[in-house]
Amino acid sequence: MVESIICRDYRALSDRAAEIVLDTVRTNPEAVLILPTGSTPVGMYARLRKSEADFSGVSTMNLDEYCDLPAEHPQSYRSFMQKHLFSGVNLQPEKIAFPKWEGNITEQCRRYDAHIEAFPRIDLAILGIGPNGHIGFNEPDDYLIAGTHEVVLANETRAANKRFFAKEAVPERAVTMGIAPIFRAERVLLLAAGEQKCAVVHRALSDKVTPRLPASVLQLHKHVTVLLTEEGS
Numbered sequence: 001m002v003e004s005i006i007c008r009d010y011r012a013l014s015d016r017a018a019e020i021v022l023d024t025v026r027t028n029p030e031a032v033l034i035l036p037t038g039s040t041p042v043g044m045y046a047r048l049r050k051s052e053a054d055f056s057g058v059s060t061m062n063l064d065e066y067c068d069l070p071a072e073h074p075q076s077y078r079s080f081m082q083k084h085l086f087s088g089v090n091l092q093p094e095k096i097a098f099p100k101w102e103g104n105i106t107e108q109c110r111r112y113d114a115h116i117e118a119f120p121r122i123d124l125a126i127l128g129i130g131p132n133g134h135i136g137f138n139e140p141d142d143y144l145i146a147g148t149h150e151v152v153l154a155n156e157t158r159a160a161n162k163r164f165f166a167k168e169a170v171p172e173r174a175v176t177m178g179i180a181p182i183f184r185a186e187r188v189l190l191l192a193a194g195e196q197k198c199a200v201v202h203r204a205l206s207d208k209v210t211p212r213l214p215a216s217v218l219q220l221h222k223h224v225t226v227l228l229t230e231e232g233s
C-alpha cells in the first residue's frame with residue numbers, strides 16, 4: 001500500500017517526516033530505524049535534533065557508505081550523520097551501524113547482513129531517491145540484490161553527488177544495504193523534494209515494477225508513505 005502526501009514546501013515535508021519518526025520512537029522507545037543521507041533528509045534531521053526526544057533505546061542502520069573514503073572524511077556518510085543527527089540526539093554509539101568497506105568487503109557485507117538480521121523487527125526505513133530511481137545505492141540494473149553488496153555507482157549518481165565534492169572526484173564505488181531489509185521494515189518513508197524527484201517517484205510508483213527503476217519495487221511493500229514537494233531541498 002502506497003500513500004502519497006503532497007507537502008506545501010520543503011519545510012512542511014521536513015516537519016511531516018520528523019513527526020513520523022518521532023511517533024515511531026514514542027510508540028516504541030526501542031525502535032529500529034534505517035536511515036538515509038543526502039540533501040533531502042537534512043531538514044528532517046534538524047527537527048529531530050531540536051525535538052529533545054529520547055533516542056537512547058533506538059537502534060539505527062544506515063543505508064549506504066562510499067568506499068575508499070575513511071569514516072572521518074568530511075564527505076563520508078558517517079560524517080554526514082554525525083553532523084546532522086548523531087551529534088544532536090542521545091543515540092547510544094553502540095546502537096549505530098554502518099555498512100563498511102575496509103578489508104574484505106564481502107565479509108563486511110555479510111557481517112552487516114548478520115547485524116540487520118539479528119533485529120526481530122525493523123520499525124521504519126527512511127529513504128531518499130536518486131535521479132535515476134535508486135534507493136540506498138541500489139542502482140538500476142537487470143536485477144536487484146537482497147543483501148548488502150558493493151556497487152559501482154551510476155554515472156548519473158556520481159554527477160548528482162558532485163555538488164558535495166569541491167575538488168576531489170566522487171568515489172566510484174559504494175557499499176549499500178540491499179532490498180531485503182527495506183522490505184522487512186514495518187513502514188517505509190520515502191522523501192522526494194523537487195520537480196525532478198517528484199517525476200521519478202511518479203514513474204516509479206505508477207508504472208511497471210522493474211529493477212531498471214529500483215524504487216518501483218516499493219509498489220510491492222505493505223506500507224509506504226511518500227512525502228513529496230515540488231520545492232527542492
Ligand code: F6R
Binds near residue numbers: 036129
Ligand atoms: C543516501 C541514499 C541515496 C539518496 C539519494 C538522494 O544515503 O541512500 O539513495 O537518498 O541519492 O539524495 P539527495 O537527497 O541528496 O538528492
